């Protein structure tokens with residue numbers, strides 16, 4: 306067996322993918338790649354608050370449950386993504402006229418409801434997602450501001466949601482997940498200090514997720530050192546959303562392709578895939594390596610960064626790219 310998943314199993318880590326629930330249901334080639342190549346799945350969108358809880362008191366579990374059922378049928382573990390985030394919140398919540406006290410009750414109810422509903426099915430939860438700004442200050446989310454209004458430190462919501470999640474699902478590993486933690490700097494330093502405070506306060510945090518959305522124009526991060534210093538706190542670490550983007554060529558009609566504009570950066574991309582996986586394998590506590598989507602045809606990147614792409618392991622036709630071979634090579638040598 307030569308699949309990513311077979312090789313990863315031999316190497317002792319989970320290899321994961323973010324899954325688009327519609328494609329999983331309707332696209333046979335996509336589903337086949339997900340089920341044969343990966344041992345872990347993350348819902349790209351269907352476990353987010355707006356998806357699960359579109360109206361006050363109304364929960365729509367079906368898309369997430371279908372994703373979980375497919376994972377279980379294929380012997381895959383599930384990373385839950387995400388209980389608390391400032392994006393993709395339902396409109397009723399962001400536009401509703403709620404007091405700080407009501408917001409705190411809504412938060413507690415959501416975290417407990419969702420964690421309890423999926424208890425037993427989730428190996429690890431991204432309990433909180435993207436809580437820091439790049440300058441190392443806390444992001445002033447709706448929750449942060451509500452806690453301040455209650456006269457509490459804004460960031461205290463984080464400790465609360467870890468405790469609520471743990472109460473509702475004592476089995477799942479509970480993660481804080483963020484981007485740019487790969488680079489040593491104000492953000493990863495602030496996160497490093499904060500998780501130590503959480504641990505000292507007895508908050509049930511098990512791990513830190515490094516999203517790993519890399520871009521060739523910014524240089525390769527000191528990823529392994531950062532994984533290691535968080536691991537040295539006694540935490541698990543994981544690469545949770547890896548993709549590696551670059552500038553791509555444009556057709557005469559202006560449309561962007563998924564071919565790297567600079568061949569040297571295209572080669573760099575492939576190399577970075579290998580290095581990110583090697584970094585995870587080199588850190589004992591790095592339990593999983595998840596890529597953020599199957600192919601360049603269904604990546605979030607072109608929609609968010611005009612002129613960039615080519616960030617995933619499979620091309621526009623779901624055929625494996627050199628980055629896929631690079632990962633297999635690293636796993637074979639592990």
Ligand code: G3I
Pocket residue numbers: 349350392393434516546605
């Ligand atoms: O559901 C609507 C659909 O009804 C509508 O027709 C369609 C038209 O635009 O939009 C659909 O919503 C989209 C949603 O994904 C669900 O597919 C949003 O426009 C789109 O913006 C949203 O993008 C997601 C993004 O998070 C939103 O913040 C991406 O798919 C998803 O890959 C991305 O994932 C995040 C992680 O959760 C956290 N870390 C960063 C990562 C990349 O941004």
